Amino acid sequence: MPDTPAQTELLSLSNQELTELVQKLGEPRFRAKQLADAIFRQRRESLADISTLPASLKSRLAQEDIRIGFPKIEARFQSVDGTVRYLIAFADGQSVETVWMPEGDFGEAGDGSEAGEEEEDGYRLSATGFGPDHRVSDIDSKIDLGDRDPKLAQRNRKPATGGGKPVAARRSRATICVSSQVGCAVNCQFCLTALLGVKRNLSAGEIVGQVLAVLRDHSVELDRERVNIVFMGMGEPFLNYENFMKAVRLLVQEVGFPESRMTVSTSGIVPRIIDFGREAIRPKLAISLNAPNDEIREGVMPITRKWNVEALLDAARNFPLRPRERLTFEYVLLAGVNDAPEHAREVVRRVRNIHCKVNLIAFNPGPGVAYTMPEHERVLEFQSILTESGIAAFIRRPRGRDIYAACGQLKRTVA
Numbered sequence: 001m002p003d004t005p006a007q008t009e010l011l012s013l014s015n016q017e018l019t020e021l022v023q024k025l026g027e028p029r030f031r032a033k034q035l036a037d038a039i040f041r042q043r044r045e046s047l048a049d050i051s052t053l054p055a056s057l058k059s060r061l062a063q064e065d066i067r068i069g070f071p072k073i074e075a076r077f078q079s080v081d082g083t084v085r086y087l088i089a090f091a092d093g094q095s096v097e098t099v100w101m102p103e104g105d106f107g108e109a110g111d112g113s114e115a116g117e118e119e120e121d122g123y124r125l126s127a128t129g130f131g132p133d134h135r136v137s138d139i140d141s142k143i144d145l146g147d148r149d150p151k152l153a154q155r156n157r158k159p160a161t162g163g164g165k166p167v168a169a170r171r172s173r174a175t176i177c178v179s180s181q182v183g184c185a186v187n188c189q190f191c192l193t194a195l196l197g198v199k200r201n202l203s204a205g206e207i208v209g210q211v212l213a214v215l216r217d218h219s220v221e222l223d224r225e226r227v228n229i230v231f232m233g234m235g236e237p238f239l240n241y242e243n244f245m246k247a248v249r250l251l252v253q254e255v256g257f258p259e260s261r262m263t264v265s266t267s268g269i270v271p272r273i274i275d276f277g278r279e280a281i282r283p284k285l286a287i288s289l290n291a292p293n294d295e296i297r298e299g300v301m302p303i304t305r306k307w308n309v310e311a312l313l314d315a316a317r318n319f320p321l322r323p324r325e326r327l328t329f330e331y332v333l334l335a336g337v338n339d340a341p342e343h344a345r346e347v348v349r350r351v352r353n354i355h356c357k358v359n360l361i362a363f364n365p366g367p368g369v370a371y372t373m374p375e376h377e378r379v380l381e382f383q384s385i386l387t388e389s390g391i392a393a394f395i396r397r398p399r400g401r402d403i404y405a406a407c408g409q410l411k412r413t414v415a
């Protein structure tokens, strides 16, 4: 597997590594804190922008070819629903996609916390009241969640800022969908990213850099606004496990995101699910189930031949959940393939003894992918079979479909 290019980028360094670096350069330890503040909190793009550092240290860093590694936003695509899809490029010219959803897609709840339950209210509304193609503006009028809190509502009414760039109205519950690899090797048959194959892993700094670039583009103040992160962009995070986990720790410890506001989705890399359960700091876990049995899952997700549905569910069953946390199963509904009532009943039988919820995602179409979207009635029927059997099930609203920003549509499309 091609790995990250050799480079020293400060965005990949933990506090301890930054400290070792400044000491190696003959500087006092507090320089590490200044550097960390400048790059992770103030989102400085280059060393020249950091006024707290002495020129001598800046030139030493430059001599050693040490850079911040802040990625470049190469393009932005703005959806009618406010979603922004970014093409973000790194030092070697490779690029990934990162998506900003001003109101989230409601797929990031799942721990049963207050925040989670609020988000699930949104699911219920969209599940019962609207079809998959309803514009967000239709929904906004009914779920103006910001208005529950007068202070937030006030802020939400302020015009958006963002350096004159296309930015939707400021919301209090935005979500950033982050990529973990350039392309993906897993080859799920319904996913556009799979068509790229995998080019390379992203470094921890490249994963963190996507978040910082988007926060900076929207002038987000993290202590005043609630932003979620979902690791659901291009790539399989658990096939780039070490860098992904390092990025998580940097986001929690240096950037200041609570781990409860992060969710990672995996196609089902069973040994890494087990490792992940042992991590002291970790996001919530979502597993892309997508089929009720091996026969169907092998057809849509060839990785099932390596870890079958039972092995996956076993890992899920044994996953050490935190208090009030529950696991999420994602289930992409593909018309005529896995969306029949008997499939829903089979899902019920298989996940019944797992503390979980199921997020249903109607297939997002794309060129070169041979599936079709299910009828909305079919999606609702699937959902009610689950909910009537006591399994929480929510329908995820498609976000940014018109700009190829929705789940499974990330393929570095440039028009």
Ligand code: SAH
Pocket (backbone or CB within 6 Å): 190, 191, 192, 231, 232, 233, 234, 235, 236, 237, 265, 266, 267, 287, 288, 290, 330, 331, 332, 361, 362, 363, 364, 365, 407, 408, 409
């Ligand atoms: N690689 C990880 C995370 C990225 S994909 C994973 O597969 O879990 C995020 C979610 O999008 C997954 O649940 C995946 O099943 C779903 N997805 C992929 N292609 C899709 C498509 N065309 N329509 C709807 N959802 C899709």
Ligand code: SF4
Pocket (backbone or CB within 6 Å): 184, 185, 186, 187, 188, 191, 192, 193, 194, 233, 234, 235, 236, 267, 408
């Ligand atoms: Fe990779 Fe996830 Fe797409 Fe499967 S669905 S090909 S694992 S990005």
